[in-house]
Amino acid sequence: MRIYRVLYRQARALMEQRLDYYSQFNPSPLSMQQFTDFGENATNRDSFLFLRKELPVRLANIMKEFHLLPEKLLHMPSVCDVRDLYRMSFIDLLEFEDGSCSNSSILDKFTDTLLKIRNRHKDVVMTMAQGVIELKDAHSINANTEANIQYFLDRFYMNRISIRMLINQHTILFGDGVHAQNHIGCIDPHCDVVRVIEDAYANARFLCDQYYLASPELVIKYHNEKDKATKTIKEAGAPGDKTPASVVYVPSHLYHMLFELFKNSMRAVVEHYGTSTDVFPPVEVLLVMGHEDLTIKLSDLGGGIPRSQMDLLFNYMYSTAPQPAVSGLDTPPLAGYGYGLPLSRLYARYFHGDLMLTSCEGYGTDAIIFLKALSSEANELLPVYNKTCQRQYSTPVQTHDWSSQSHSAMFIRPFSTNSRNKHNQGKNSLSG
Template sequence: MLFTRRCLGLFGSKIAKKLEHYSQFQPSSLTIQQYLDFGRNGTAQTSFMFLKKELLVRLANIMQEINLLPPKLLIMPSAKLVSEWYRQSFEELLNFEHADPSFDMITKFNDQLQIILKRHSHVVETMAEGLIELKESDGVDIASERGIQYFLDRFYLNRISIRMLQNQHLVVFGSVLPESPRHVGCIDPACDVESVVTDAFENARFLCDRYYLTSPSLKLHCFNSVSPDKRITVVAVPAHLYHIMFELFKNSMRATVEFHGVDEDLPPVEVLVVKGHEDLTIKIKDRGGGVSRTILERLFNYMYSTAPPPPRDGSQAPLAGYGYGLPLSRLYARYFLGDLFLVSMEGYGTDALIYLKALPVDASEVLPIFSTSSRRYMTMSTQVADWSHQLPTQGHRTPT
């Protein structure tokens, strides 16, 4: 009953019943192969019929979890704004709930998707501002922080999946142009991994040179164990891989320059790319001094950053100082059943390991599902300690 009242208060009675209805459905997890096949052989009508329900299901599942956030966070201006964006988008998509797939209706639907994409373009930064507002006003207790961390991983992964559905539909069946004629929507059937890696490195190096007036070089080695005489290619979303690599390169370059000094000969950032039968593995190795295990545990925490908080006047690059770079990069890796780990040796350097599925049939979406388990985890109070010391959390690996 309390949960229902909170839902009514946050999103209004008009859509509360629809939220309840659609949150009872599980999101449909798709593989990259399914995205690829449908992009090549599907129709705008079929895509419309699937999306008009699936988007409501994915939105409803995560909106029910928004209801479970600590009330102190939900009253923060930025968090309220994010909630309102989701309510508005859900309500607008309800207008197509029973619509037929006519040409005019699909055109209106595509226009609506463009509006929603634009509205949600700053969700990450705005929710981050909500956490800053909460910390500045009242602080965050341990139990709430654990629930918020759990929620944000699910919230941002849900956002990645929704944007994937929208962008794929708009590029294949709408007016949005693909980045390359070879692409099927957002997917490159033959993504050249080395090209994405070098592109991300050069762009990160440009930022490093501009800020520090120096930067480390790249030492890249690729090994294709499946076809040794060929370049490494996989079916992938290049934008996701680029996001991961760019963030990790920025971190490695910053650490390397600050550890060795701008006047020193900087050791290179070393990258090893290996394609196996099941996994594509990318290892980034730097000599940036590493971090202690205490800090390593915090690097995937949304409420922790090694950089100073960003200015409120927008004079700094988006996400700088929010501490969201690593946790979001890990989500992009995990979205299609990959992962990202860190191994650090304090006083020496850090290795980052990225795992992606080499086969598109194995690369399934990982989607949050609203359930009694997720509700219980988000709302449970502080637990009595069952260990003498806190054990390391997942998301990194420590050397043995």
């Protein structure tokens, strides 16, 4: 037994040493165009040589941030489980650190290892969410702790998205799985945005009908700025219309965002008007293809959201719906743990897009997804472990006075030497 403890300590020390080593390097962000070029031209060996270094770097960068989390959170059972999963995956990848790739069996083993890692981490989002719930149930959470958890989870989940993207690309391209037609890995170089919108709506509507026995209709309009002959907004799906917009993108990422937004909108509309009515105002989607951005605006008349709650919508510890019951029968399937919107925003920002909400309380809400129209500009947004992020965890939340907020530019202007003199002269004349 003593020998096993010694071997365990040695293995743990070696892992920590390699963790320190790989965390010194920054991740290498790829653009959507690089993903597609690599997928079309690279070999299994090329992918292996890149991933056996890049994946440990991305894992190490986020694993080092675990040490910066509040101690109380680190001791929660679910968080400990997540840390153990990451350690196992990191150790699995170290096996290929310096090995030769001339043997095809090594390449096959590496692909199998990536599949094992992906399956191992499939429930990480909910496991980490459970860890936060455990913390809330056991301890009171102050503003500093909440800010640190929010900061970490944004970075943790973004890191997870990026790692799954790399793993999916490799396993789809070089594994034995079924390849989607005309896709490059999980990327569709001609992603039909309208089709993804309609699929997300149909599945969200199925859930809404299942629970409320009613749902709002969908209206899609589009405007393509690139096509000067079709500047006017048209009803999508009209006879003779061709696909209004396509983009190089990951359909599953776009679907995830849209499905979440449709769920929220449908629930808001039905609950705002009540199930006694026969006709609900439709959920409208405006699709605009610009020169730089592809914009999707989803608008509902579901009663809107008070301004006091807007900032909370992207908080991982907040949800407008009650927490789902264990049986899953007492809460609408359209509602969840409050992670849908913040995760959807991360998917949008992953390739330098964004997701924003605006609302008129008492009327309705607009949700806007921005995507990069050019694949060369759609670069990965990756968290990096460095001194800047370390300071973020150690800096206490500041209490600002009202004039130091974002709108302070409306009240305070910088003065040049000339304007300062004029200002002083004005003060003297006023005081005189």
